[in-house]
Amino acid sequence: MIGQLRSELLKQRSTETTLYLFLAMFGLVALAVTMHVVALGADDLSSRTRQLEVFQVGSRAGMLFAGLAGALAITAELRYGTIRPTFLVTPRRGPVLAAKLAIGVLVGLAFGLIAEALMAGDAVVAFTARGIDNQLTGGDYLQLLTGGAAAAALWAVAGVGVGALVRNQVAALVGLCAWMFVVESTSESFVPGFGRLLPGSAGLALAGNSDELSAAVAALLLVLYAAALAAVGWRATLHSDIA
Amino acid sequence: MIDQTLSVVPPVAATLSEVAVSCKGVTKRYGELAAVDDVSFSLRAGTVTGYLGPNGAGKTTTLRLLLGLAEPTAGEALVFGRRYRELEQPIRKVGAVLESNDFHPARSGRDHLRMLALAAGLPLGRVEEVLELVELRDAAKRRVRTYSLGMRQRLGLAAALLGDPQLLILDEPANGLDPAGVRWLRTFLQQFAGEGRTVLVSSHLLAEVAQTVDHVVIIDHGRLLARGRLDELINNGQSLEDVYLELTGAEIS
Numbered sequence: 001m002i003g004q005l006r007s008e009l010l011k012q013r014s015t016e017t018t019l020y021l022f023l024a025m026f027g028l029v030a031l032a033v034t035m036h037v038v039a040l041g042a043d044d045l046s047s048r049t050r051q052l053e054v055f056q057v058g059s060r061a062g063m064l065f066a067g068l069a070g071a072l073a074i075t076a077e078l079r080y081g082t083i084r085p086t087f088l089v090t091p092r093r094g095p096v097l098a099a100k101l102a103i104g105v106l107v108g109l110a111f112g113l114i115a116e117a118l119m120a121g122d123a124v125v126a127f128t129a130r131g132i133d134n135q136l137t138g139g140d141y142l143q144l145l146t147g148g149a150a151a152a153a154l155w156a157v158a159g160v161g162v163g164a165l166v167r168n169q170v171a172a173l174v175g176l177c178a179w180m181f182v183v184e185s186t187s188e189s190f191v192p193g194f195g196r197l198l199p200g201s202a203g204l205a206l207a208g209n210s211d212e213l214s215a216a217v218a219a220l221l222l223v224l225y226a227a228a229l230a231a232v233g234w235r236a237t238l239h240s241d242i243a
Numbered sequence: 244m245i246d247q248t249l250s251v252v253p254p255v256a257a258t259l260s261e262v263a264v265s266c267k268g269v270t271k272r273y274g275e276l277a278a279v280d281d282v283s284f285s286l287r288a289g290t291v292t293g294y295l296g297p298n299g300a301g302k303t304t305t306l307r308l309l310l311g312l313a314e315p316t317a318g319e320a321l322v323f324g325r326r327y328r329e330l331e332q333p334i335r336k337v338g339a340v341l342e343s344n345d346f347h348p349a350r351s352g353r354d355h356l357r358m359l360a361l362a363a364g365l366p367l368g369r370v371e372e373v374l375e376l377v378e379l380r381d382a383a384k385r386r387v388r389t390y391s392l393g394m395r396q397r398l399g400l401a402a403a404l405l406g407d408p409q410l411l412i413l414d415e416p417a418n419g420l421d422p423a424g425v426r427w428l429r430t431f432l433q434q435f436a437g438e439g440r441t442v443l444v445s446s447h448l449l450a451e452v453a454q455t456v457d458h459v460v461i462i463d464h465g466r467l468l469a470r471g472r473l474d475e476l477i478n479n480g481q482s483l484e485d486v487y488l489e490l491t492g493a494e495i496s
Contacts, residue, residue: 007362014354015347081345082355084312085402088339089363091311091328096362241313 004090004099008073011082012103017072025065025111029118032057037126045127048135052209055136058119059148059207063200064180065115066108066152068173070159073100074237075169083242097164097234104156112152116144116207143208147215150222151203157226158199164233199225263288263410263441264309268318271304271465278304280465281318286443286458288409291436293456293473294445297491301465302445303341303414310339310412322410334363338403339412343396343419348388352379352398355387359402373401393424400431410441417448429455453483463491 012018036054037045044050074097077083090096120141127134159176166172180200187195195201196212202225204210205218213221265285271278279301286292296302307313308320311327322330322337330336346355356370374380377397382390390398396416403411411432417425432455436442446452452459453473460470468490469476477486 003361003364007358010354010358010361011347011350014351014358015349017349076347080347081342082347084341084345085359086362087312088310088337089334089359091330091333239314242307 001095001098004095005102008096008099008103011077012069012073012107015076017076018069018107021065021069021072022111022114025061025115026118029058029061029115030122032061033119033122034126037123037130042130042132045132046135048140049211051123051127051135052140054123055116055119055144055207056204056209058115059112059144059151059204059209060180060200061119062112062115062148062152063155063203064176066104066111066156067159067162067176067180069107069111070100070104070156070161071163071166071172071176072169073104073160074163074233075167075172078167079169087242093238094234097160097237100160101157101230104160105153108153108156108159109149111156112149113145115152116148120144140208143215147207148203150219151206154222154226155199155203158229161226161229161231161233164237165229197221261288262286263290263323264292264443265321265324266305266309266318267321269305269308269315269320270317271301271308271313272316277465279308279315279462282462282465282467283318284460284467284470286441288441289436289439290458291432291442291456292444292458292460293452294443294460294462295447295449295452295487296445296462296468297447300463300491302462304465305462306339306341306412306414306443306445310337310341312341332363332406334359334365334403334406334408336406336408337410337412338406338408339414340396340399340403340416341414343392343399343415345399346387346395349386351384351386352390352394352401353383355398356402356405360405363406365405369405369407373404376404377401392419393421396420396424396428408440410443411435413442413444415445415447417446417451425451449482449484449487459483461487461490 036057045054077086086096087093124134162176163172166175184195184198184200187198188201199222201210202213202218202221205213206215206222262285266282269279269282282305294302308315309322309327327333327337353370353374356373357367360367360370374383377400379394379397379401382394387395417428420428432442457473458471459473459476461468473483477483
């Protein structure tokens, strides 16, 4: 299993894909937070709740990009055909998926931490520049970093499941983006009672960006989503024919 | 259907360990279509067999079934008497190349081999050995997207050789190779087989096959048409091409 983990890690390190994902996330977070802080009125940003909502961008970006990285771990192998030599080496397939999930957790944690830290740093600079009083406590920052990283790690696990299930790379990536930016935000706006239970909203609650759910319930929900998607993707991969 | 089923395995009952590949009534259906239809043959260890048939005859599907990438609808496809998935460390017994371009374009040749060696639990020194063997050491650092087709074929072969296997399964390995590449491959396969190892190579380059193999299996429309020693199949002055075209009905595919 150590060999499988090292193999999966090398797969991720030996192409620029993860770096590009990271740069895209970096750009998105920097752009979004700057726009929010510049465009919103000072009164709008005066309360702790509103400030935490601004920080949502970091949590969302961490989760989404972690999910994309998870999906890519499997769809890239299908797209470029490396799945064939991979499964020739490990024909029982389970260890390959286990390694992808484990490395997905690590990559997800890193994406989550980096997104939240970048968000926090950027927002603090912008608040200071505009003379806005920063209402966030040390506890808030701690929850952003730990909850945000955990949410991103779980999204990465779910992403591996989605990738294994959807198989087509473009469809999986577009699907995840659409889920985060269309399905989740539409549901939050129009059916909030249901929307708050979706994986993106649960992640926000876990990171402390929203108080729609308690952190414990949010964590439980996210674990269930991630486990269910990983299990379905696992099952689909174990016995599927490889072209 | 022409009955020309010469046995590849000699009547002197070979023990199980001497049979490298055996297909017993292998069938693979996709809906109504039978890509492989009740195909049976076995290959004795130490033989070099050409697996021949027109495009779409079911050659690649058979190889995928043998390698555990797909499951047969019926029958058994075995390597060394077991299903591929049940082999311990399969790449130490079987090396295979199914597509000539199963690489991430942004990954270096060396990293491609390393990720497979790590997963297989092989020492990374083995990667350098196979790079040397296929004459890719100088290009190992480069990304695969800069490789020529011939280099990609050799990188695929290097991956198949990582585990120093006893059986090599290659799907159309000479496709797109220039004459120097074809000669290199032929010399390589002869040397590999000369060490008493087994080769199963699918192809429709008949002239090339006739120079390399000692046995042939011919299929079309998923059905076995002939199997046997090459010299027995073409013993009345016909060429392999004559026999092949006669069997497959000479339709243009």
